[in-house]
Amino acid sequence: MKRVNVDGLEALNEIIEKTDGKIFVLYTGSKVNGVSWCPDCVTAEPVIDKVLSSPSISDLDATFITCLVGQRDYWKNPECPFRTDPRIKINCIPTLAEWGNKVRRLLDSQLTNEHLIQDLLTSDD
Template sequence: MSALKHYTAQGYDGFKQTVETIGKGQRIVALFTGSKILTTGKSWCPDCVVAEPVIDQIIKEPPVSETDVHFITVFVGNREVWRDPAVGFRTDPSLKLTCIPTLLEVGKKAKRLTEDQLTNKNLVIEFFVDEE
């Protein structure tokens, strides 16, 4: 049985604070997704809505066992915030996000899955299992 600790962060500053709280030397996986619309409870981002159930299912029963994983769901904001080229998610050299949803291992910029890849359950499972 694995130990997956789940966090939620709102916006870029919330993400940075959460990573700081978890601390260095920990395995941190973050899902960057569009914020939810209050009236519907769904993200404004259609790709995020499609990927969400796949990811939720895997983090409920994560396929990792030997290490603790800190999982952060990061809501990037509304469409206007996300589309701003100056938003921290796009400009931070350790992230350089170009699309959402994006799943990445913090500190391993090259280890990421994006958009349609996140609807492939096997790819998402491999992402958690595959320690580089």
């Protein structure tokens, strides 16, 4: 699994345009001094990293993009493009979604469950 980090919607769009195959996007709060302002994101991050580091996942032919959605005030604005873009339309972070599939996503506390994360990344549905 190829892993990429981007900051903001414009950077996400750029990498999506250049990427072929299956894409997963983790939407998470931007970091201050190396730590996300979002407590749920901080809790989920080590669980997600553990799953991504497992051999069954790291060998997948897919791209995993970690996308920073901005600081708290930006994210909380109802007009935030991550909330309004018809391709994304998320309303909570962290959210892990398969790009192009609005049904296949995990939200909030689901991202502390290794099995749910692994199932999302490996399922062919």
